[in-house]
Amino acid sequence: MEARIIDRFRAVVGKRLITEVAQLRTYECDGLTNFRVLPQAVLLPETSAEVQAIVQICNQEKIPFVARGSGTGLSGGALPVDQGIVISLARMNHILEVDFGNARVVVEPGVINAEVTLRVAPEGFFYAPDPSSQSVCSIGGNVAENSGGAHCLKYGFTTTHVLGLEVVLPDGSLVHLGSTAVDRPGYDLPGVFVGSEGTLGIATKVVLRIVKKPEVIKTLLAAFNSTNEAGAAVSEIIAAGMLPAAIEMMDNLAIQAAEAAVHAGYPDCGGLLLVELDGPSAEVEELTKNVDAICTQCGAWEIRVAQSEAERAVIWKGRKAAFAAMGRISPNYIVQDGVIPRTALPKVLSEIERMSRAEGLRVANVFHAGDGNLHPLVLYDRAIAGQEERAFRLSIDILRLCIQCGGSITGEHGVGEEKKMMMSEMFAEPDLETMQLVRCAFDPGQLSNPGKVFPRLRLCAEKTGPYQPHPLEVAGVAQFF
Amino acid sequence: MSTPLSPRSATVSIETAWDEVRSIVGAEHIVPAKPQDAVDGIGPQMVVEPASQQEVAAVLKTAAVADLRVLPRGAGTKMEWGNPPRAGELILSTRRLNRVLEHAYGDMTATVEAGCNFQQVQDTLSAHGQRIALDPLWPDNATVGGVLAVNESGPLRARFGSLRDLIIGITLVLPDGTVAKSGGKVVKNVAGYDLPKLATGSLGTLGIITQAIFRLHPTPRESRTLTFSTANMTAASQFILAIQSSKLVPTGVQLRTGSSTSCEIDVRFEGTCAGCDCQTDQLLQMASGMTRIDPPGDIWKARETLWNGNSSAAVCKFTLLPTELQSFVERLTVMSVQKQTAWQLVSQAVGLGLLRLETPQPDSLTDVIQALRSVLESRGGSLSILSCPAEVKSKLDVWGSAGDAPPLMRSIKAQFDPRGILNPGRFIAGI
Known part of the structure; x- marks a missing residue:
């Protein structure tokens, strides 16, 4: 990068600018470590105005930029782009306002997810989206990926909890999307911004909705001989008209790994179900009995209800550590994030088992079973020639299977760099073209995290059909009558 | 406009x-x-x-x-x-x-x-x-x-x-x-x-x-609706906020009030029988200063009644922070005296509602809407007009800012x- 441009950046952020190759290495990948690109520079702004100034320079100099939170993403969303810079929001980590009366919190993007709950817990509130990485991942990253977690079955996703945003658009202008109140008139811009994977601009402030803690939480573990039996129990629970706060499932391989890592005390079984019910105590008591009966009917041979908050914490620790725990049973692994209609679960699981045998690679399964979000973990050894490619191919074939069953290639990890080629298998060309219209409206110069999400760039000036809008119209200065 | x-x-x-x-x-x-x-x-x-x-x-x-x-x-x-x-x-x-x-x-x-x-x-x-x-x-x-x-x-x-x-x-x-x-x-x-x-x-x-x-x-397996009445808006507002900050999980909390009516608050619970019973008991304890009344008809469709009557009225949608409902209603009360405005609202506790406004002249209706809108917008809320006489629409953008x-x-x-x-x-x- 030209020294002249580096100087311009330095004038904005001073010493909070990294250009040394050794230091840049820290930023060459996110949580998906098999894609790496060295950025030209990393900038660590501390205010919205600094972010704006940086993006204005990028816009003038046509430099692509990638925003980064804690870098825990699992789809390569924060992977730097060639000849581009990384804007780290890690230092914008303040909780700016807490309004318990209205259950609102205003935060900067670098605030860690779990810190929001920590801050509001004394008043009986929590921040509901709880990705497994919540102790390190940032709200800005959650906004980019529309992160979920175990409890989104009942409480919804990041997008459910974002009411408003302050955003620096790719042309360097500052705009406010949504508000502190609900239903701001106009297009639902927070709705389209959340989950856009950093391709529409950079959020510099986020208005979050917090949730009251339920009166009672009951967590139940049920051990089955197989994931099919456990899956049948999930269907029965849903068919009985219940909406638990979470329903998680693990297969034997995942249980072994979690046990080795955190000693959660899980029963050694073929399919483990973790069901959490919350709400008014009388209701939770009754529903816990119903869930217990359903699990027994479906073949559960051991059912345990956590008797204390400490027991509950241990149960969740095992589940949330499941990905990292794979290191205990395999040198390397690939985690995928497919979604299927819940009823397709038995078919998909037996097919994954068949594919795993055919490829000669083990696959551990951890799911958010309530909403059909699978996290198959393909285990392999990089040291064995060819195994990494085979593992990657198998993980992609599992996503194809999800598409065939009417599902999605990603439930919460995002498309990013990793799955962008799969978008053409899930969507038809006109679907993708239409999504790109949004991209062109926000970022006609394609500077904000370019090359992610979509299989190819779209030239925004290129418009099919006979009519070309005048640039003044696009800018909103003039209108077509 | x-x-x-x-x-x-x-x-x-x-x-x-x-x-x-x-x-x-x-x-x-x-x-x-x-x-x-x-x-x-x-x-x-x-x-x-x-x-x-x-x-x-x-x-x-x-x-x-x-x-x-x-x-x-x-x-x-x-x-x-x-x-x-x-x-x-x-x-x-x-x-x-x-x-x-x-x-x-x-x-x-x-x-x-x-x-x-x-x-x-x-x-x-x-x-x-x-x-x-x-x-x-x-x-x-x-x-x-x-x-x-x-x-x-x-x-x-x-x-x-x-x-x-x-x-x-x-x-x-x-x-x-x-x-x-x-x-x-x-x-x-x-x-x-x-x-x-x-x-x-x-x-x-x-x-x-x-x-x-x-x-x-x-x-839901069961549904219970309870309606309470009070002449005191402060009490009504505090009751609604107390429900919001309690452990209750209602599937509806609604305030109905107007320039010539008292405040009525509707609360609904859905779920299991035991859940509804126990939440109803808790709610009744919180409602000590309120008068419990029989819900008049299908009160969860009360919003629809705002379109009843004279077509010279405007029906608007407003949004605000939940804690600001009381000051909004107070402002309406003042305005109803100053501008001879008759008003009626059905508000949801999450911070939005519908408001019917009626004035003797369309001109003053426009003024009232503008005044309310600027108050709401300055606090992060909004006021959009859903129905109004043509004269009002010719002068005001229905959506606001x-x-x-x-x-x-x-x-x-x-x-x-x-x-x-x-x-x-x-x-x-x-x-």
């Missing part, structure tokens, strides 16, 4: 275009518009009723080439919402797109066409004990597409959120004939941009919604509808 009519600028003759539309939908499904088809005084020429999304696409393509401005319509229950259109030659009715395509009850999702009657969809879903957890205005008449276009929601919002939390997939037909799907049939899905949310509440300005996929919720977002919104509109043929001028910021 005056709206100059926009002339057509296409080279294709309008007769040729109508012939083409006739060949697409069949002669019996394109009929000359009647006076009652007019939208805010703009009388379209034809009402077109396509039967499939392919027909919608072909009609839109023809309209775009011939520069015919299209006013989308479901059942027409909310055609008066929005600013007057700048022009409109064609009403595109979704009436014939009325099939429930799939109720995947095991997966708790449903795929429906936009012209489906909302209540009929609910009736179909109830066969398997499920529902779209949304209670919009006039469900017996409204269509799914119309409810989506205006982002309507009712008291159930207290627990289940609004349409943005319930819609998981959409099919949108663009003015160039592109048929685009976004989202899908699974509840959890982050692949690509969230166009279902972008289309929800866009008043048909980006494309015609032809299909929508919803996540469903179980129909969109802050610093209009350039971005216009840019989105220009990408989706570059020729501006869909509902021109009816949406916010001149869109």
Whole structure:
């Protein structure tokens, strides 16, 4: 990068600018470590105005930029782009306002997810989206990926909890999307911004909705001989008209790994179900009995209800550590994030088992079973020639299977760099073209995290059909009558 | 606000275009518009009723080439919402797109066409004990597409959120004939941009919604409604805020009040019998200063009564922070004395509601709306007019301010509808 441009950046952020190759290495990948690109520079702004100034320079100099939170993403969303810079929001980590009366919190993007709950817990509130990485991942990253977690079955996703945003658009202008109140008139811009994977601009402030803690939480573990039996129990629970706060499932391989890592005390079984019910105590008591009966009917041979908050914490620790725990049973692994209609679960699981045998690679399964979000973990050894490619191919074939069953290639990890080629298998060309219209409206110069999400760039000036809008119209200065 | 009519600028003759539309939908499904088809005084020429999304696409393509401005319509229950259109030659009715395509009850999702009657969809879903957890205005008449276009929601919002939390997939037909799907049939899905949310509440300005996929919720086993009355707004407000900050999980908390009525608060619990019983007991303990009364009729449809009576009134939607409801009502009370305004509101505790305003003269109605709007907007809220006399609409934008977002919104509109043929001028910021 030209020294002249580096100087311009330095004038904005001073010493909070990294250009040394050794230091840049820290930023060459996110949580998906098999894609790496060295950025030209990393900038660590501390205010919205600094972010704006940086993006204005990028816009003038046509430099692509990638925003980064804690870098825990699992789809390569924060992977730097060639000849581009990384804007780290890690230092914008303040909780700016807490309004318990209205259950609102205003935060900067670098605030860690779990810190929001920590801050509001004394008043009986929590921040509901709880990705497994919540102790390190940032709200800005959650906004980019529309992160979920175990409890989104009942409480919804990041997008459910974002009411408003302050955003620096790719042309360097500052705009406010949504508000502190609900239903701001106009297009639902927070709705389209959340989950856009950093391709529409950079959020510099986020208005979050917090949730009251339920009166009672009951967590139940049920051990089955197989994931099919456990899956049948999930269907029965849903068919009985219940909406638990979470329903998680693990297969034997995942249980072994979690046990080795955190000693959660899980029963050694073929399919483990973790069901959490919350709400008014009388209701939770009754529903816990119903869930217990359903699990027994479906073949559960051991059912345990956590008797204390400490027991509950241990149960969740095992589940949330499941990905990292794979290191205990395999040198390397690939985690995928497919979604299927819940009823397709038995078919998909037996097919994954068949594919795993055919490829000669083990696959551990951890799911958010309530909403059909699978996290198959393909285990392999990089040291064995060819195994990494085979593992990657198998993980992609599992996503194809999800598409065939009417599902999605990603439930919460995002498309990013990793799955962008799969978008053409899930969507038809006109679907993708239409999504790109949004991209062109926000970022006609394609500077904000370019090359992610979509299989190819779209030239925004290129418009099919006979009519070309005048640039003044696009800018909103003039209108077509 | 005056709206100059926009002339057509296409080279294709309008007769040729109508012939083409006739060949697409069949002669019996394109009929000359009647006076009652007019939208805010703009009388379209034809009402077109396509039967499939392919027909919608072909009609839109023809309209775009011939520069015919299209006013989308479901059942027409909310055609008066929005600013007057700048022009409109064609009403595109979704009436014939009325099939429930799939109720995947095991997966708790449903795929429906936009012209489906909302209540009929609910009736179909109830066969398997499920529902779209949304209670919009006039469900017996409204269509799914119309409810989506205006982002309507009712008291159930207290627990289940609004349409943005319930819609998981959409099919949108663009003015160039592109048929685009976004989202899908699974509840959890982050692949690509969230166009279902972008289309929800866009008043048909980006494309015609032809299909929508919803996540469903179980129909509750039990439902209990309790109504309380008090003459004291402070007590009413404190009661509502206390419910919000308690461990209770109501599926409706509503305040009904007005210039000539006291405050009535409705609270609903749904779930198991035991859950409803125990929450009812807790609520009664909290309601010590309140008078419990029998709910007068179907109070969860009370919003609909705001349209009853004299048509010189305005009905507005307001949004605010939940804690500011009391000061808003106090402001209304002061204004009702100063400007001789009669008012009535039905407010949901999550921070939005509907307000009916009536003044002796339309001029003072305009002043009252402006004054209330500026108070709400300065605190992050909004006031949009849903129905009002034509004089008021000629002076006021019905939507109010969109802050610093209009350039971005216009840019989105220009990408989706570059020729501006869909509902021109009816949406916010001149869109």
